[in-house]
Amino acid sequence: MLSAPPSRAYVDSVKSRVRFRHTPENNIWAAPGRDGQSGIGRTNGKRHVAPVPERRDQNQRQHFLTVIDVGSAKTCVLVAEVTDSGLLYRGHGATESRGSRWGVIVDLDKAAASIRNAVGQAEDVSGVSIQHALLGVSGADVCGVNSEGGLGLGWRSREITLEDIRLAAYTAKAIPLPADREILHVLPQEFIIDDQGGLHDPLGMMGMRLQVRVHVVTAGSSETRNVVTAVTRAGVHVGDTVFGPLACADAVLEADERELGVCLVDLGAGSTRLIVFHEGTVLHIATLPIGGDHFTSDLSVELCIPPVEAEKIKKLYGNATATLIPEANEVKVPSVGDRASHLIRQRMIGDILEPRVRELLEMVRDNLRHSGMLDVCFGGIVMSGGTSRMAGILAVANFVLGCTVRRSWPKPLEKMPSTLVEPEYATMIGMVLYGHRAAVSKRFHG
Numbered sequence: 001m002l003s004a005p006p007s008r009a010y011v012d013s014v015k016s017r018v019r020f021r022h023t024p025e026n027n028i029w030a031a032p033g034r035d036g037q038s039g040i041g042r043t044n045g046k047r048h049v050a051p052v053p054e055r056r057d058q059n060q061r062q063h064f065l066t067v068i069d070v071g072s073a074k075t076c077v078l079v080a081e082v083t084d085s086g087l088l089y090r091g092h093g094a095t096e097s098r099g100s101r102w103g104v105i106v107d108l109d110k111a112a113a114s115i116r117n118a119v120g121q122a123e124d125v126s127g128v129s130i131q132h133a134l135l136g137v138s139g140a141d142v143c144g145v146n147s148e149g150g151l152g153l154g155w156r157s158r159e160i161t162l163e164d165i166r167l168a169a170y171t172a173k174a175i176p177l178p179a180d181r182e183i184l185h186v187l188p189q190e191f192i193i194d195d196q197g198g199l200h201d202p203l204g205m206m207g208m209r210l211q212v213r214v215h216v217v218t219a220g221s222s223e224t225r226n227v228v229t230a231v232t233r234a235g236v237h238v239g240d241t242v243f244g245p246l247a248c249a250d251a252v253l254e255a256d257e258r259e260l261g262v263c264l265v266d267l268g269a270g271s272t273r274l275i276v277f278h279e280g281t282v283l284h285i286a287t288l289p290i291g292g293d294h295f296t297s298d299l300s301v302e303l304c305i306p307p308v309e310a311e312k313i314k315k316l317y318g319n320a321t322a323t324l325i326p327e328a329n330e331v332k333v334p335s336v337g338d339r340a341s342h343l344i345r346q347r348m349i350g351d352i353l354e355p356r357v358r359e360l361l362e363m364v365r366d367n368l369r370h371s372g373m374l375d376v377c378f379g380g381i382v383m384s385g386g387t388s389r390m391a392g393i394l395a396v397a398n399f400v401l402g403c404t405v406r407r408s409w410p411k412p413l414e415k416m417p418s419t420l421v422e423p424e425y426a427t428m429i430g431m432v433l434y435g436h437r438a439a440v441s442k443r444f445h446g
Helices: 008-013 054-061 108-126 162-172 221-233 244-252 255-260 292-303 307-317 346-370 393-401 423-445
Strands: 040-043 046-049 064-070 074-083 086-096 132-137 143-152 181-193 196-199 209-220 237-243 262-267 272-278 281-288 330-333 342-345 381-384 405-407
Touching: 064 108, 064 221, 064 423, 074 108, 074 423, 086 108, 086 423, 108 221, 132 221, 132 244, 132 423, 143 162, 162 181, 162 209, 181 221, 181 237, 181 281, 209 221, 209 281, 221 237, 237 244, 237 423, 244 262, 244 272, 244 281, 244 381, 244 423, 255 262, 255 272, 262 346, 272 346, 281 346, 292 307, 292 346, 307 330, 307 346, 330 346, 342 346, 346 393, 381 393, 381 423, 393 405
Parallel strands: 064 132, 132 237, 262 381, 381 405
Antiparallel strands: 040 046, 064 074, 074 086, 143 209, 143 281, 181 196, 181 209, 262 272, 272 281, 330 342
C-alpha cells in the first residue's frame, strides 16, 4: 500500500457525514485569561499574552472559538462560546485594515497592528484571552481546479476503510503546482466504486477500486504566509486557515440552494470571489480582480476628492442604476486642500459607478459561462459582502446575469448584536459556524 504523511485531504475526506463537507483539522479555540480577565498586558504597543497552563488551555479550547478575518477594508475578530444549545456570541473587534492594498499585505507591521487592535477589542468585550484562532484567507489569487484520483483495493472485493479514502484523496490532490502556490483545501465532490458513481460516503462499502473526484483550492504561498505571519506577530497562534467564501457559505446559503445549484458572489473590498455549489459539493472557485475599493477609487479620481470621502459618498449616495436617482437630487462633496465644498448632481455619482458595476458583473457572467457553471446555477446567484448593499446592484445583476439574484443576510449567533447581522460580516460569522462544525466532526471521528 502507498505510504503518505497525514494531510488536509484526509480530514477533508472524513468530515461530517453530511455530504462529506470539508472541515479543518487543527485546534482553533481561544482560552480565557485568569479570573475571567483578558490576561493581556500592553507595553510600547506590543501585545503580551499571559501564559496559560497546558491542561487548562486545552480545556478552555473546548468552550471558546475565535476567528480572525483579515480583509482589505477591515479586520474582524469574533469570539463565540460553545454551549450545549449551540454557539453563543461573546464579543468581537473590528478595525480598519492597514498595511494592505487590493487584498495583499504590503506592510507587515501595520497589518499586525490592525490585527492586534481588533484582538484587543474582542478580548475587552468577551473577557477571553485570545491565543488561538481560525484564520480566513481571501487573497486576490485564490482559485480552484477539479481533479481525480484513486487506488485499487485488491483482486477481490473488500470493505472500504478510512485509510482507503485518505489514500484516494491523497492521489487526487497530487497535481502539478507552481513553486509559489500551495493547497488550501481538497474538497471531495463524489466517490466512485467499481464504476458506480454519485457516492458521497463510501466508508464500509464493498469494492475492488475506489476513485474520488475533488476540487483543489490553491492560493499564493507568499500571500497566505504573510497573513499568517501578521497574525502571529499580533500574538495569536493560527490553528488553521479557511478560504473565506467557503466559510461564508455556511452563514448565507440554504441546503436546498447547495443541492439545486447556486453561485455565491462575495463582493469584497479588494476582489470578488465566486464559489459554485451543485448537489451539495463545490464545483468551481474563482477570484476576480475588482472589488468595492475600485468603485471608491473611481469616485475619488472623477470627483477629485480624497479616498476616505469617496468611500463615505459611495455608501451614502451610491447607486448602480443611475436612472433610479432623481435628476434634481444634489450632494455636497468636499474638495482637495483648503478649497470649499461644492454641490454636484447625485446622478453623476451613479454615472461613475454604473459602468464599473456592469464591468464586474459581466466578468462574473463570463467566468461562469466559460467554466460551464452558469448552466448549473438553477438556484440563482447569492450576493454577499459590503459592496452587495449598494442600491440598484441587484437590478443590474439580474439583467447582466440573466437569473435570479438575492442579497444574503447571515444567520446570527445567539445574543449577537443586530449591527453584526449584515452582509459585510457574513464571512466572519460563517467562519465561526464552519469552525464549530469542524471541531464537532473531529471529536466524532477521533
